[in-house]
Amino acid sequence: MERVVGRDETALAALYDRYAGMLSSVLNRILRDKQAAEEILQDIFYQLWRTSTDFNPARGSLPGWLAVIARNRAISRLRRHRPEQGEELLENTIVMPFNLETAIAQQELLGRVKRTLDELPKEQRATLELAYFEGLTHSEIAERTGDPLGTVKTRLRSAVETLKRKLHP
Amino acid sequence: MSAHPKHDEDFDLYALGALEGDEKKAIESHVAGCPDCARKLAEARGRISLLAFSAPPVAPSPGVKEGLMRQLHASAEGRLPTRTASEPERQGGFFGRGWTMVFAPVAAVLALAAIFLWTENARLQSQIAILNATADQQKLQANEARDILHIAQANDTVVVALKKMPGSPNGDAKVSYNAKMGKLFYDGWIEPAPADKCYQLWLVPMQGDPINAGVFTPAKAKMEMWTATVPQGMPAKMFAVTLEPAGGMPHPTGPKIFVGGVS
Numbered sequence: 104m105e106r107v108v109g110r111d112e113t114a115l116a117a118l119y120d121r122y123a124g125m126l127s128s129v130l131n132r133i134l135r136d137k138q139a140a141e142e143i144l145q146d147i148f149y150q151l152w153r154t155s156t157d158f159n160p161a162r163g164s165l166p167g168w169l170a171v172i173a174r175n176r177a178i179s180r181l182r183r184h185r186p187e188q189g190e191e192l193l194e195n196t197i198v199m200p201f202n203l204e205t206a207i208a209q210q211e212l213l214g215r216v217k218r219t220l221d222e223l224p225k226e227q228r229a230t231l232e233l234a235y236f237e238g239l240t241h242s243e244i245a246e247r248t249g250d251p252l253g254t255v256k257t258r259l260r261s262a263v264e265t266l267k268r269k270l271h272p
Numbered sequence: 273m274s275a276h277p278k279h280d281e282d283f284d285l286y287a288l289g290a291l292e293g294d295e296k297k298a299i300e301s302h303v304a305g306c307p308d309c310a311r312k313l314a315e316a317r318g319r320i321s322l323l324a325f326s327a328p329p330v331a332p333s334p335g336v337k338e339g340l341m342r343q344l345h346a347s348a349e350g351r352l353p354t355r356t357a358s359e360p361e362r363q364g365g366f367f368g369r370g371w372t373m374v375f376a377p378v379a380a381v382l383a384l385a386a387i388f389l390w391t392e393n394a395r396l397q398s399q400i401a402i403l404n405a406t407a408d409q410q411k412l413q414a415n416e417a418r419d420i421l422h423i424a425q426a427n428d429t430v431v432v433a434l435k436k437m438p439g440s441p442n443g444d445a446k447v448s449y450n451a452k453m454g455k456l457f458y459d460g461w462i463e464p465a466p467a468d469k470c471y472q473l474w475l476v477p478m479q480g481d482p483i484n485a486g487v488f489t490p491a492k493a494k495m496e497m498w499t500a501t502v503p504q505g506m507p508a509k510m511f512a513v514t515l516e517p518a519g520g521m522p523h524p525t526g527p528k529i530f531v532g533g534v535s
Binding site for chain 2: 112115116119123124125126127128129131132133137140141144145148149152153163164166167170171173174178196197198199200201207209210211212213214215216217218220231232234235236238239240241242244259260263264266267270
C-alpha cells in the first residue's frame with residue numbers, strides 16, 4: 104500500500120492481481136451479472152487508488168476491507184440503493200485473522216471456509232448465505248423463507264458461532 | 273454507556289447485517305464508547321469477510337485491469353477546463369463580444385486540438401501501462417525461470433518421478449525438489465480435472481501432515497511447468513497429486529492420481 108500511496112501503478116496492479124479473483128467471485132455470486140460485477144471491481148480498485156492516503160493499515164486489513172466494500176457495493180446494486188453513509192468503512196477497523204498475502208494462503212483459506220460451511224446443517228447454511236450474499240436482515244429472511252423469526256435468529260446465531268469456533272488461526 | 277452485548281456472536285450478526293432496529297442501534301451506540309467491544313466488532317468484520325471465499329471462483333476478464341489502468345491515466349491527465357454553472361459569463365472589456373466573434377473559430381479549433389492531444393495522450397499512457405504490466409509479467413516469468421535453473425543446478429535437488437495410480441486420468445509428471453531452498457519444480461501433463469475439481473500437489477514430509485505445494489487446473493492435456501515455495505529444510509518422504517474440490521483443500525481428501533517416493 105505504501106507504494107500505491109506513492110502513486111506506483113505497478114503496485115496497484117500487483118494488488119489487483121492478488122485480490123481481484125477473490126473479489127470477482129463474491130461480486131459475481133451476489134450479482135449474478137458479470138458486467139455489473141466487473142464495473143464494481145474496477146471501481147473498487149480505482150477508489151483504492153484515489154483514497155489510498157486515507158487507508159490506515161493500523162486500523163485494518165486491506166483484503167478484509169476490500170471484501171467488505173465489494174459485498175456492500177454489490178448488495179447496494181442488487182437492492183438498488185446507495186450505500187449508507189459510513190458504509191464504506193474506510194474509518195472502521197477490520198481485523199483479518201489470516202494472512203492472505205499469497206495465492207497459496209488464499210487457496211488454503213478457501214478450502215477451510217468451504218469445509219466449515221459444508222459442515223453446517225443445511226438450513227443454517229442457507230440462512231447464512233441469504234444474510235451474506237443477499238444482505239437480508241433477520242426479518243427479511245423470515246419473510247423470504249416463511250420460517251418463524253425466532254427460528255431464523257437461532258439458525259443464524261448457531262451458524263456464526265460455528266464460524267467463530269472453526270475459523271480462527 | 274449502554275450495557276455490553278450479551279453474546280459475542282452479536283458482533284458477528286451486526287457485521288453480517290442481520291440485526292435491525294433496536295438491536296442494531298444498541299450495538300452501534302455501545303461500540304462507540306467501548307474500545308473492547310470495538311475490537312470484538314473489528315474481529316467479527318474480518319471473520320465475516322472470510323465468507324467471500326465461499327463464492328464459486330469467477331476470474332475477471334483481462335479487460336477490467338486494462339480499463340483500470342486507462343482510468344488511472346485519464347484521471348491523472350484529463351483536466352479539460354470547463355466553466356461551472358456558478359461562474360458568471362464575462363461581458364464587455366478587452367475580450368468582450370467583438371473580440372469573441374473574431375476568436376471564437378480559433379478557440380474552437382484550439383479546443384478540438386486540445387481534445388485530440390488529450391485523448392491521444394491518454395491512449396499512449398494506457399499503452400505504457402499495459403507494457404508495464406507485461407514487463408511485470410515477464411519479470412515474474414524470468415524469476416520463475418531463474419528458480420527452475422537454481423533448483424535444477426543444485427547438487428542436493430532430488431528428482432521424483434510420479435507414477436500414475438490405477439484408474440487415474442492419463443498423465444505423467446515429475447517433481448524436482450530442493451529442501452534447503454524450500455522450492456520445487458513441477459513438470460508434467462494430465463487430463464483436465466472434472467468441473468468443480470482441481471489437482472493439488474502435496475509434499476509428504478518424513479514427519480507430520482502433508483503440505484500443500486500447489487493447486488492446478490490444466491485446461492488441456494499439455495505440459496505444465498511451475499514452481500512453488502514450501503517451508504525450508506523439510507525432508508520429503510514422497511510427493512502426491514490428489515483430486516480435490518475447486519480451490520484446493522488444506523489437507524488431502526480426494527483420490528491419489530500420482531504418487532512418487534523419494535529414494
